[in-house]
Amino acid sequence: MIALAPAPFSRLRETLRPFTPAKAPLDLALGEPKSGAPSLIRETLTAHGEDYDHYPPAEGAPFLLNAALHWLRRRFALPQTLLRAEENILALSGTREGLFLILSALRALAPSRRHVLIPDPAYHAYAAAAFYAGLTPLFLPALAENNFLPDWDSAPDQIFADSLAIYLCSPANPQGMAAGMGYLKNLLARARRHGVYLLMDECYSDLYLGEPCPSALQAADALAKEESLAASSALENLIVFHSLSKRSAAPGLRSGFCAGGAAAIAAFRRLRLSGGAQMPLPIQRASAALWDEESHAERQRRLYQKRFRLAEEILGDSFGFYKPDGGFFLWLDVGDGEAAAKELWRREGLRVLPGAYLTQSSHQTDPGSAFIRVALVEETSRLQDGLTRLKRCLRETPR
Template sequence: MNPDLSGLRNSPFVALRTLLDPLEPVKGLKPLALTIGEPQNQPPQFMKDVLQTTDNLYGKYPPVDGTPELREAITGWLNRRYNLKEGMIDPSRHITPVNGTKEALYMLAQIVTNRQGKSGQKPAILIPNPYYHVYHAAAVMAGAEPVFLNATLENNFFPDLETLDEELLERTEAFYLCSPSNPQGTVAGRAYLEKALQLARKHDFMLIMDECYAEIYDKDQPEGILQVLQDLGGDLSNVMAFHSLSKRSSAAGLRSGFIVGEEVTTKTLINLRNFAGAASPLPVCAASAALWNDDSHVIENRKLYQTNIDIAERHLGNRFDFYRPPGGFFLWLNVGNGVEATKKLWTEAAVRVLPGEYLSGTTADGINPGFEYIRVALVFDPDMMDEALSRMANCL
């Protein structure tokens, strides 16, 4: 018996290759790819040193829940970053180190979804639209209905929580929420986070907070869900939050992140990962602990992206509904027709971007909120970004 995969869409990057690979970029210009959120600056040297000095540990099977040192380092960072009271986060009860957050974002939906539904109705998983493609795949494979909630300029690129139908909320099993948002780079404020948490607890669903861009911001440090929870008494019920070293430390290849949240789901996830998850090698755990224990390299990392935003504003600041993204390192530009602009940029400027349509779902009313947009990753050094953004401005 084959599972029903009819609702599973291709990765946006597969769709992009299908669109652009048959087309030739303009001659005489070096092709530049601004499609993937893959930091091009190097992680700090001390990370590499730790990997080298602990390489004898590659011969040992690693524990799926990481090492005590790693969990302590993660807890210490959370306490510093979000000014949490000592003891709110217990490293042995609330932390799950994971081999990259993509796998865990997918796997968590399989845990929290009741396939029979809460009252015999089909379970639903709420997804901001546009969205990170893993959210959609996770919902489909968990047997839930992925429900797209349009996130547009009019609502700060976050779904309107006030208009959600009660019947929908009653069958909701999880709500994926990304702040700073990908691709738009906006930040959910305190009132918004409190409302999302209130709905999760009232209707007993899991609020899955993807905060992997929390350390990449322009001016103001984004508030996190843990700060909201602390101010409400410190109870972690109905919340699982994700963080990663991929963006914070430019260590995407390390495949290291973690989840923090309610104890029951934490333990269930660790149990599932004992059967179906890949544990991080012990040298990776040691290197990750060193990265979470250090904040200075993150400041330098953040300065690079702020410089790139300055360059983008200089080239594009009066066009395409440009705004300085408060968080993350993407531009979300309104070019009228994202697919056509993507083809034009590739064939006439040798710059590869991602159509917003490929990051969005078309809702029942026929609207795709990403149709007019392109996503541009500001991940290269300033000189290369200056070249790429200059080409884009001249081409479009």
């Protein structure tokens, strides 16, 4: 059994505790959208207040599953035959819950599998899920030379054959690079050959900067057509996760869903019916209204595109700045991420996350230790000020 690294924000609190910042704090560490959740939420909650009288269906009410289904079809141009609401979609109280619990559900389907493959760095819930499901995580570095995506060919076939699942986030937290169709198809096909589930965290997929980022659902559909598979087999080893926290700037709503192969979704439904968090019915109503509405998501996307332009103007090519495919993080190469985070906090009151707090350091070279993650979630003028101070402070700090 591996030791589980402490959660990144507990670690950050401990690191920064000894220092008193010289200036008023500005949080650029937490990836919490601060642009204000759409008023549609409050309106819908008020209109459906009487629904609090009822236990909510844990799997999601038909109106929510259908809203998710139609959003998936619109957003990714999926054929009508690929997904059915009741069979292939499950409501989640935020994707974190789903990403964490899914391994326990899949274990029941393939109890002999021992490993879980996880990119490094990655969202900490994946490693925690492996740990609490009694599985051994194997971390694959996601390095700049591979466009910050893991090189799955570096994992031999016998590791795949002994793995229950693979996690992949696209666009990724923290580096923001998206997996293209070719990459997704190769990974999905190899995972299928070895009976491994691909767990795709697509919760940033609506916050793209250029072209819309593809979904693994599109890759599954394309593969199925190439291999003349029946629609019911196309998603066999795939589950994708989507969230309203980023798309709709509603992290407090705790609303997401997953979609995938019928057998895996059925196993997950059984687990969630016994112990999963139920999303209150008025929240299910508000969630359905948000999945049905595009203009607010478009506004969010434009907002982050504007902030990346601002970051580019301020940072230029300093600290390896690049514009990612999506998401709302900068992944800056500052030499020593933890030292930089301490300095930024002490001198400027800027809270950023050391990249090493998102990695598992199981490699000779920690793929995160040189980096800091900076969230572009603050209001634009505060962000402009924060990034200008960040650049000045890091320029004055010897590497």
